Amino acid sequence: MARIIAGVASSHVPAIGAAIDNKKTEEPYWKRVFSGFEKSKEWMAKTKPDVAIVIYNDHASAFSVEMIPTFALGCAAEFPPADEGWGPRPVPVVKGHPELASHIAQSVILDEFDLTIVNKMEVDHGLTVPLNLLFGSPKEWPCPVIPLAVNVVMYPPPTGHRCYMLGKAIRKAVESYPQDLRVVMFGTGGMSHQISGPRAGLINSKFDKAFLDNLSRDPKKLTRIPHLEYMREAGAEGIEMVMWLIMRGALDDKVDEVYRFYTVPASNTAVGHIILENRGKASTKSKRGAAPKRKLAAARSRTQRIASKHSASC
Amino acid sequence: MPRTPQDYDDIPGTFVFDAERSRQGYGINMFCMSLMKDENRKAFKANEAEYLKKFKLTPEQTEAILKRDYNRMLELGGNIYFTAKLGATDGRSFQQLAAMMTGSTQEAYAQMMLGGGRSVEGNRSKSGRDKPAGKSKAKSQKKSRSKRG
Numbered sequence: 001m002a003r004i005i006a007g008v009a010s011s012h013v014p015a016i017g018a019a020i021d022n023k024k025t026e027e028p029y030w031k032r033v034f035s036g037f038e039k040s041k042e043w044m045a046k047t048k049p050d051v052a053i054v055i056y057n058d059h060a061s062a063f064s065v066e067m068i069p070t071f072a073l074g075c076a077a078e079f080p081p082a083d084e085g086w087g088p089r090p091v092p093v094v095k096g097h098p099e100l101a102s103h104i105a106q107s108v109i110l111d112e113f114d115l116t117i118v119n120k121m122e123v124d125h126g127l128t129v130p131l132n133l134l135f136g137s138p139k140e141w142p143c144p145v146i147p148l149a150v151n152v153v154m155y156p157p158p159t160g161h162r163c164y165m166l167g168k169a170i171r172k173a174v175e176s177y178p179q180d181l182r183v184v185m186f187g188t189g190g191m192s193h194q195i196s197g198p199r200a201g202l203i204n205s206k207f208d209k210a211f212l213d214n215l216s217r218d219p220k221k222l223t224r225i226p227h228l229e230y231m232r233e234a235g236a237e238g239i240e241m242v243m244w245l246i247m248r249g250a251l252d253d254k255v256d257e258v259y260r261f262y263t264v265p266a267s268n269t270a271v272g273h274i275i276l277e278n279r280g281k282a283s284t285k286s287k288r289g290a291a292p293k294r295k296l297a298a299a300r301s302r303t304q305r306i307a308s309k310h311s312a313s314c
Numbered sequence: 315m316p317r318t319p320q321d322y323d324d325i326p327g328t329f330v331f332d333a334e335r336s337r338q339g340y341g342i343n344m345f346c347m348s349l350m351k352d353e354n355r356k357a358f359k360a361n362e363a364e365y366l367k368k369f370k371l372t373p374e375q376t377e378a379i380l381k382r383d384y385n386r387m388l389e390l391g392g393n394i395y396f397t398a399k400l401g402a403t404d405g406r407s408f409q410q411l412a413a414m415m416t417g418s419t420q421e422a423y424a425q426m427m428l429g430g431g432r433s434v435e436g437n438r439s440k441s442g443r444d445k446p447a448g449k450s451k452a453k454s455q456k457k458s459r460s461k462r463g
Contacts, residue, residue: 060347065336065347066344085402154331154332155322197327198327200327233434233438265428
């Protein structure tokens with residue numbers, strides 16, 4: 001049986017991708033951002049998921065205004081990086097997992113989430129930047145990726161509650177897939193930012209930090225945030241954070257916060273990042289066998305120490 | 315027909331790209347999308363007004379594009395991810411566009427971002443509902459105002 005073992009949330013600022021592509025990661029401005037993901041890369045290298053489901057939004061690359069699907073699930077075998085005006089990013093082609101993706105589509109549509117199925121799609125920085133932040137810049141991405149594109153460009157995006165419930169439906173779908181797969185969910189976008197109009201440049205760290213706290217401990221509270229509040233408090237484009245709730249909905253109610261990072265700014269945006277683990281995740285791969293309870297508890301307290309160390313820098 | 319009033323119209327300095335603006339600005343956004351192709355960028359640069367005739371645009375929309383009035387484009391239904399393609403055609407970065415829209419120089423805008431960005435205090439509402447959602451007017455508002463002016 002396939003299982004969701006963890007969730008990762010991360011901003012997907014395009015300038016982060018440009019900094020990687022133009023080899024500026026060692027410049028002080030960018031080092032501040034990238035150093036926050038060093039531990040995350042280590043975590044990911046240890047976790048080695050079999051599949052990643054990446055929730056992101058397209059930025060006028062694959063979808064123009066001709067078609068605006070609310071939820072579009074990528075069921076193709078591969079997704080080439082999109083040309084966003086400067087040529088496609090020099091990152092590997094994203095390999096999909098068509099079998100699991102179509103299984104998810106079938107399951108969640110019967111659960112009343114009317115997804116759009118996409119069998120041909122290019123993916124932009126919204127998807128590839130978080131992959132870089134967690135996997136680095138390898139020649140091939142280490143695991144297949146199922147993209148789930150969410151409309152957060154045209155108002156109204158789906159509500160936070162709807163996103164959270166979709167996450168739960170995706171979890172149910174994954175758990176009904178017969179093959180033994182360890183799946184990590186990515187929620188991307190955010191945090192507070194506004195890049196349009198005279199109020200551009202808005203940042204609200206207080207809102208962001210409360211959002212991270214609640215994402216970890218009380219996600220249901222977040223599902224009640226109305227769109228107006230996201231836009232007022234976190235900027236017109238801060239509304240992207242509803243996508244994080246799909247990731248969170250797919251996890252256990254109680255999770256372990258493994259790591260957190262927050263910094264302002266990357267270009268126009270507050271960068272937020274969190275890693276949450278399902279507690280039963282260690283016993284999911286049959287060949288690893290069930291970890292003794294004591295070991296699990298030790299691992300938990302270790303991860304909490306990392307988290308608390310880092311909350312000081314947040 | 316005037317625009318249907320919305321609760322988010324109360325947010326200052328913000329043009330929410332909603333379904334109504336999406337309908338109204340279809341021509342602007344499709345024009346911007348066409349600039350993803352190099353041959354179209356060249357054709358546009360060679361004769362801007364002529365190139366714009368290929369799209370269904372109102373005279374106000376055409377004027378906003380020709381004048382590079384980015385806020386007006388947003389007001390008339392343009393979306394920032396699309397209008398940014400026009401910016402890129404002119405060789406302008408996202409941050410340069412943001413500075414233009416806020417009426418600031420790029421340097422001043424970049425400094426503001428390095429200083430933690432534009433504060434939400436005093437920027438929540440046109441109608442004076444300027445308090446954090448779910449909280450009473452906190453002392454932090456005063457503190458923050460004095461800090462960021």
